[in-house]
Amino acid sequence: MKKRTRGFRLVAAAALTLASVAPVAGTPGTAQAAVPGVAKSYASLMYRSLTADATMAQLRATLAGQQADLKKRNADAAKAQKASAAAQKRLATATAGHAAVHEKLKSAERALTDAKNAVARQSKQRPRSNAAIARAKRAVTAATTVRDTRRTRLHQAAAELRAAKKLAGTTTSAVAGALAATGRTTRAIAQTQNRIATAGTAAGYAAQAAAISRSVVAEVRPVFSVADTTNVYGTTVHRNIAYAFKRMVDDAKADGVALAGGGFRTKERQIELRVINGCPDVWTAPASSCRVPTAIPGRSLHEIGLAVDVTSGGRTLTRKSRAFTWMTKNAAEYGFVNLPSEAWHWSITGG
The missing domain is CATH 3.30.1380.10 (Muramoyl-pentapeptide Carboxypeptidase; domain 2)
Structure with missing residues (x-):
């Protein structure tokens, strides 16, 4: 035949x-x-x-499909890891930025307190100097503006930090999922390869x-x-x-x-x-x-x-x-x- x-x-x-x-x-x-x-x-x-021949052909087709899938899974995992690395870098930058803005806000709040104290001191001075008091009040106004600006920036930095943390969490989960999928496919390939290796022959x-x-x-x-x-x-x-x-x-x-x-x-x-x-x-x-x-x-x-x-x-x-x-x-x-x-x-x- x-x-x-x-x-x-x-x-x-x-x-x-x-x-x-x-x-x-x-x-x-x-x-x-x-x-x-x-x-x-x-x-x-x-x-x-x-x-037996059809079974072997099906197993080999399954293996080829699994190997192609593993290639894609590996690419997905590499992409996920790259995205996670970028997200972690962004998180580190956002964390450092938030800390720096927070420190600047504290500095601005201290400067505002000092300016207000200066107004109080000038108001107690005798003889009274209206010009000095006016300058001190202008300093308070300027310090208030700086403080408010830095408060706004701190809110922005906090929002950026939250977004960076969320993205870092998402990409970390994506990496875990991609690696798990890669592991499952790798195990499936091993099982299929074992079935091929141990499959009986038609003649047998x-x-x-x-x-x-x-x-x-x-x-x-x-x-x-x-x-x-x-x-x-x-x-x-x-x-x-x-x-x-x-x-x-x-x-x-x-x-x-x-x-x-x-x-x-x-x-x-x-x-x-x-x-x-x-x-x-x-x-x-x-x-x-x-x-x-x-x-x-x-x-x-x-x-x-x-x-x-x-x-x-x-x-x-x-x-x-x-x-x-x-x-x-x-x-x-x-x-x-x-x-x-x-x-x-x-x-x-x-x-």
Whole structure:
């Protein structure tokens, strides 16, 4: 199969429940039985295998976005720190200015007191000098003007100091917020990088699924219920292979190969097929003794929905068919293994 971006179609599928994936048509049963944990694990592993490329691509896209965001966060933090430094400088200037104006006001108040005292002294002088008293009063007037001017300036300096303090507080908070955002993004990047570093591969997950496939068969068979199956494009299969089967059909179609087939069949239907296919004995004769190889009832993986007799274009697969070639090359990726004696028969164990 050509290396297409098939995995990228799967991002939206992440919300599907792994144990009951892709029920594209109504389910045959109404009450689902308790599916063994190993079967759920198998479904989960196959899902992860088939979404591994999309998951990795999404993680890398997330990382790229986070790294771009960190660059912006760092720029914002640098800008905030620069603004805070300017605000602190302004606060220092305003504080010093307020203190200087306050000192000048105290000096002006002392000068005014001295001028008033001079008027009092001149008024007590004998002989009385009206000119000296007038000069002293003019000095009081001048000192009062200076004091009032410096009072006004002190009010202005106080307002400037309050504004500088407010700005310093605002910019300090902005720096704290920017640094916190930078920290969060840095931690998020580390988490994403760790997820990328520890993410499993498609092949690895598929291998794990293959390793437990026989256990799936052994544990599903005793508790199987028709309610454990679902319909995928007209083929009834066990829910725990439905997602993989649907993906296989979809990806084959994208490659120009039509896949369908017969999946689940009842034990009664298996008995009928044994008779139709001329098996010497329904219950004991080996599958190979039938005109068309047919498993003994109770042993067929079709009876638990874990096998599919694959067709293409309405025809049973042969080893010369294009669909068989495609399946041989790609089916293992979806957890399907061929039974060597039957080109059309594919199951999770090859049995």
